Amino acid sequence: MPVTRELEKQAREDIYKAIYSIVERYISEGVSVYDIQRYFRIQKSFKTLLSDINYAGRRYFGDDEDYPGFVKNILRKVLLDKKSEVETTSIV
Secondary structure, rough: OOOOHHHHHHHHHHHHHHHHHHHHHHOOOOOOOOHHHHHHHOOOOOOHHHOOOOOOOOOOOOOOOHHHHHHHHHHHHHHHHHHHHHHHHHOO
């Protein structure tokens, strides 16, 4: 975790924006949220995601801190949001 709450908030914002734009790009190309979830479970795919977001927010973390775990948490939250968004629009 970043040193202060303010740094953590800024890191979350930077990482969230980067991940959200990539997920939106996948969805606009016709990939389902479920397929995106399965794809990023693979370690190699997750490392590709880290490089795709250019390690957004990485500067807020020290060397020994768990940046990939932090990104994985945010990715999970973004995908859950998208899944619920898709499910609610399909109901209506």
